[in-house]
Amino acid sequence: xxxxxxxxxxxxxxxxxxxxxxxxxxxxxxxxxxxxxxxxxxxxxxxxxxxxxxxxxxxxxxxxxxxxxxxxxxxxxxxxxxxxxxxxxxxxxxxxxxxxxxxxxxxxxxxxxxxxxxxxxxxxxxxxxxxxxxxxxxxxxxxxxxxxxxxxxxxxxxxxxxxxxxxxxxxxxxxxxxxxxxxxxxxxxxxxxxxxxxxxxxxxxxxxxxxxxxxxxxxxxxxxxxxxxxxxxxxxxxxxxxxxxxxxxxxxxxxxxxxxxxxxxxxxxxxxxxxxxxxxxxxxxxxxxxxxxxxxxxxxxxxxxxxxxxxxxxxxxxxxxxxxxxxxxxxxxxxxxxxxxxxx
Amino acid sequence: xxxxxxxxxxxxxxxxxxxxxxxxxxxxxxxxxxxxxxxxxxxxxxxxxxxxxxxxxxxxxxxxxxxxxxxxxxxxxxxxxxxxxxxxxxxxxxxxxxxxxxxxxxxxxxxxxxxxxxxxxxxxxxxxxxxxxxxxxxxxxxxxxxxxxxxxxxxxxxxxxxxxxxxxxxxxxxxxxxxxxxxxxxxxxxxxxxxxxxxxxxxxxxxxxxxxxxxxxxxxxxxxxxxxxxxxxxxxxxxxxxxxxxxxxxxxxxxxxxxxxxxxxxxxxxxxxxxxxxxxxxxxxxxxxxxxxxxxxxxxxxxxxxxxxxxxxxxxxxxxxxxxxxxxxxxxxxxxxxxxxxxxxxxxxxxxxxxxxxxxxxxxxxxxxxxxxxxxxxxxxxxxxxxxxxxxxxxxxxxxxxxxxxxx
Numbered sequence: 001x002x003x004x005x006x007x008x009x010x011x012x013x014x015x016x017x018x019x020x021x022x023x024x025x026x027x028x029x030x031x032x033x034x035x036x037x038x039x040x041x042x043x044x045x046x047x048x049x050x051x052x053x054x055x056x057x058x059x060x061x062x063x064x065x066x067x068x069x070x071x072x073x074x075x076x077x078x079x080x081x082x083x084x085x086x087x088x089x090x091x092x093x094x095x096x097x098x099x100x101x102x103x104x105x106x107x108x109x110x111x112x113x114x115x116x117x118x119x120x121x122x123x124x125x126x127x128x129x130x131x132x133x134x135x136x137x138x139x140x141x142x143x144x145x146x147x148x149x150x151x152x153x154x155x156x157x158x159x160x161x162x163x164x165x166x167x168x169x170x171x172x173x174x175x176x177x178x179x180x181x182x183x184x185x186x187x188x189x190x191x192x193x194x195x196x197x198x199x200x201x202x203x204x205x206x207x208x209x210x211x212x213x214x215x216x217x218x219x220x221x222x223x224x225x226x227x228x229x230x231x232x233x234x235x236x237x238x239x240x241x242x243x244x245x246x247x248x249x250x251x252x253x254x255x256x257x258x259x260x261x262x263x264x265x266x267x268x269x270x271x272x273x274x275x276x277x278x279x280x281x282x283x284x285x286x287x288x289x290x291x292x293x294x295x296x297x298x299x300x301x302x303x304x305x306x307x308x309x310x311x312x313x314x315x316x317x318x319x320x321x322x323x324x325x326x327x328x329x330x331x332x333x334x335x336x337x338x339x340x341x342x343x344x
Numbered sequence: 345x346x347x348x349x350x351x352x353x354x355x356x357x358x359x360x361x362x363x364x365x366x367x368x369x370x371x372x373x374x375x376x377x378x379x380x381x382x383x384x385x386x387x388x389x390x391x392x393x394x395x396x397x398x399x400x401x402x403x404x405x406x407x408x409x410x411x412x413x414x415x416x417x418x419x420x421x422x423x424x425x426x427x428x429x430x431x432x433x434x435x436x437x438x439x440x441x442x443x444x445x446x447x448x449x450x451x452x453x454x455x456x457x458x459x460x461x462x463x464x465x466x467x468x469x470x471x472x473x474x475x476x477x478x479x480x481x482x483x484x485x486x487x488x489x490x491x492x493x494x495x496x497x498x499x500x501x502x503x504x505x506x507x508x509x510x511x512x513x514x515x516x517x518x519x520x521x522x523x524x525x526x527x528x529x530x531x532x533x534x535x536x537x538x539x540x541x542x543x544x545x546x547x548x549x550x551x552x553x554x555x556x557x558x559x560x561x562x563x564x565x566x567x568x569x570x571x572x573x574x575x576x577x578x579x580x581x582x583x584x585x586x587x588x589x590x591x592x593x594x595x596x597x598x599x600x601x602x603x604x605x606x607x608x609x610x611x612x613x614x615x616x617x618x619x620x621x622x623x624x625x626x627x628x629x630x631x632x633x634x635x636x637x638x639x640x641x642x643x644x645x646x647x648x649x650x651x652x653x654x655x656x657x658x659x660x661x662x663x664x665x666x667x668x669x670x671x672x673x674x675x676x677x678x679x680x681x682x683x684x685x686x687x688x689x690x691x692x693x694x695x696x697x698x699x700x701x702x703x704x705x706x707x708x709x710x711x712x713x714x715x716x717x718x719x720x721x722x723x724x725x726x727x728x729x730x731x732x733x734x735x736x737x738x739x740x741x742x743x744x745x746x747x748x749x750x751x752x
Binding site: 090091094095098114115118119120140148149150151152157158159162163165166167169170175176177178179180181182186189190193194195197236237238 | 405407408409410411422423424425426434503506507511526527606607608609611618619696697698699701705709710712713714715716718
C-alpha cells in the first residue's frame, strides 16, 4: 500500500517540478545583456520597402529604418554591421517583438495610443514624420482625394492606413471598396493590374511603391495628406534601460546633425572645444554610464552610421530614387519639426 | 446487520484515517476499478496542465502589459470589408467582422466543394474512358493541377483573370443588365417589395410536396415495377406552379436594382468580386484534380466481373456506370473524398494572399492587428476551422454509413 501511494506522490511531485520548470522560462535577462551575449542585434524590418528597409542585390539591408538598428548596434556592440534583420509583414511585426524574436522593431510603424498602450510595447521616438496619401493613375484625371467617391482602393492589411481610409471616406460622405492585401508588394501588383483605382499608404511608401510599377510615370501621388503618421522604432515594455538606449541612439543622430557632426568630419571634431560637441562625443558631460554603455557610444554611431541628414539623404533624400524632400523631417531649426532632447 | 465496530476485519487501531486508507487500498486492488482510477488521474493531470498553460499565458500577458479578454469584440471596427453577406460597414463591431469573415469562408468553401465534386467526378470518370483523347486530356489535367502548389495557382488565376478583364469604363456588357470588368461581375439584384414571405413559404411547400411524390414514385416502382406515370412532369408542375399561383394571388411585386456605372465603379445590383472568382477557380481545379484520382481509385476497386455482368444483362455503358459501378465505388470514394473537402475548407485560408476577405484575412488579419489581441483572435479562428472540419467530417460519416449499407 505504501509503495503504491508513494508512487502516486512521485507522479504529483514530478508534475509540479515540470510546471515550475516551464514557469522559469518566462523570466529572462535584460535585452542589453542578451544582445551582448548573442553578439548581434535582432532587428525587425519590412519585407522590402525601398528607402526604409530593403535588401540590395548582394543581400545587404539598406534604408532609414535599417540605419536606426545599425545605430543601436554601433552603440551597444561597437559594430554597426552586427545586426540580423528579420523581415516581417505588417501583421507579424508586433507579435515578433512581443515574443522576443526581435530586440527592436524598426519597420515604418505609426505611433498610436492603442499600439503604445495595449500591446506591451513602447515607441522610443520618431524617426520619420509621414502622412497618408493616395496614388492614382494619371489617366483617371483625378486632381484631389475628394474626387475619389466610389473608387476601389488597394491597402495593406493591418495598418493604420486601413482605419484612416475608412475615417476619411466616412467623414466626407464618400463610398469606397477596400481591396486588402497582406504585403505592400501585393498592393502594388493589384494597383498595377488595375484591380483598384487608388493605392493608399504613407506618402513615403507611395513613392517607393511607384518605382515598382510597370509604368511609374503613369501614376501620380495626390497632394492630399489625410493623417499624421509619426513612424518610429519600438521595444518591449518593461525594460527601461533598453528603451533608453534605443531612444538615445536615435537622438544622438539628430543631435549630431544639429551640431554639424557627420561621419566625415568626426575625426577632426574630436578636438572640438564646443561643449555641446564634447558632451555628445562623451568627452564631457553625462557620458555613457546612465545607459550602461561605454563613453564613446554616440561617437561610434556618428562614425559608423552618420548623422540623421546623412541617413536621410542616402536612403530617401533627393539624390536617392525616392527623391523625398526633407519637409517636415527637417530640423526644428530649419523649418521642420525634427527635434531631439539635448545631451546634458 | 452486524455491529460495524465488531465486524472490523482490521484488528489494528480503527481510527478514521486508517479506515480511509483501507478503503482506498481495497479500491486500488480491485482490478475493475484500478484502471478507472488511473484514467481519472491522467485526465486530472491533463486538465491541470491545460489550466496551468492558460493561467500562465494570462499572467504573462498581463505582466507584459498586453491587453487580454474579449471586450474588443464589442468595440467599433472602423475599417471597411470588400464583400459581406450580412450588413456591414465601418461602424460595426470587431465581433461583426468575425461573422463576416466566417460567412465569406463558408461561401467559398461550400461553392468550392460543390464545383470541385462535379468537376472531379467528371474528370475521374473521363480518365477511365475508352475514348483515347478524353482519357489523355483528363490525365494531363489531373497531373498538371495536382502537382503545382495551390498558392501559385491562386496567384496565376488572380492575375490571369485580372489581365483578361477591361477597366469598368470599357466593361463587357450584355444589354444594360450584365457587366463584366476588373471590379467583378455585376448583375441586377431582385427586390421583392411585398408578399415575399408568402412566395417563399409556397416554394418550400412545393419542394416538400415534390420530394414526397418522388418518394412515393420510387416506392411504387420498387414494389410493382412501375412508378406513378408522369411523375417527373408532375413534380416540375408542383415546383413551378405552386409558387407562381401564390405570387399571382398575393400580388407580390418584384423590381430589379440595376448596376449602373457611376464615376469609378458600378453602383447598385449585385456583384461577384474577382477575388472570389479567382479563389474559387483555383480551389475548384486544384481539389478536383485530387477528387478525380479518388474517383478513379473507387471505380477501379469495383471488380471487372460486375461490369461484365451488367453488360451481359444488356445495360448500356452509361447505365452500367451509374447503376452498378458508382454505387459500389462510393464506399471506397467517400472517406478520401472527406479528406479533400476538409483540405479545401482549410486551403481557402490562402485567400488572404489575393485579398479575398475570408476569416483569416479579415479577422486573423486586420482585426488581430488593430486590436493586438493575438491569443484570443487566433484561438477563435482555430475554433472556427475546427468546427467547420468536424462538421464536414460528421456529415460525410453519416453519408458514408448510408452508402455502405446500400452496398451490402
